[in-house]
Amino acid sequence: MVDYENVGAAHGMHGVEYLTKRDTLYIFYSQCCAKIRADDLYAIRESGCQFYAYKLLNVGKNALDFYIATQVGACFEKDRGVNIAIISNDKGFSAVADFCKVKEEFREGCVVTASNIATGLMNLNDPNDKKRRAALAYKAKMLDLGEEYVKFSQQNEFRMKLRAAFAGTCYEGLTEQIMELVQGDTPESLRALYMDALRRFGRTEGRAIYHILKQIV
Secondary structure, three states: EEEHHHHHHOOOOOOHHHOOOOOOOEEEEEEOOOOOHHHHHHHHHHHHHHHEEEOOOOOOOHHHHHHHHHHHHHHHHHOOOOOEEEOOOOOHHHHHHHHHHHHHHOOOOEEEEEEOOOHHHOOOOOHHHHHHHHHHHHHOOOOOOHHHHHHHHHHHOOOOOOOHOOOOOHHHHHHHHHHHOOOOOOHHHHHHHHHHHHHHOOHHHHHHHHHHOOOOO
């Protein structure tokens, strides 16, 4: 549930591309925030999620907050084990999350607050969402810039070796696919590399690619 008036201009939709057809997205907005980025709307369409947008009818203090709180209650009445992320920087929504912990029949579910969709999805606890949470957590992970630059440079160097090794062969256009094949393998795992080449490219082409590849890995 997105408090669009609150986070629409503050990257609140970050992570929308991780929604799936299992999700339901509610956007609550007013006249002062009635525009949405084309790429966000495209991501919503591509996700296949159920999508609802509710515009504020009458201006009033915290009016959209009441809309959201009401929808939270409606969702719990429909499904006591529902997972809900309220996307807003309004600290008052913590009271909604607290009430759902206090109300015994709502304790099967989960309500969290977050400043954007990605963080909201990471904070939920649906056991069926472990893979998505792991992917989001990895993307949010802080990495050592120096170490990552070394890896980047090594990958580029190896990509140049690949291009040189396969230049003039009928596999010259498969450089990126072959690069994917090699990543994660080491000289000690040539057997695994060979089998993977057969699976990806077929017996004849896989063997030919492997025999060239093993000279440079």
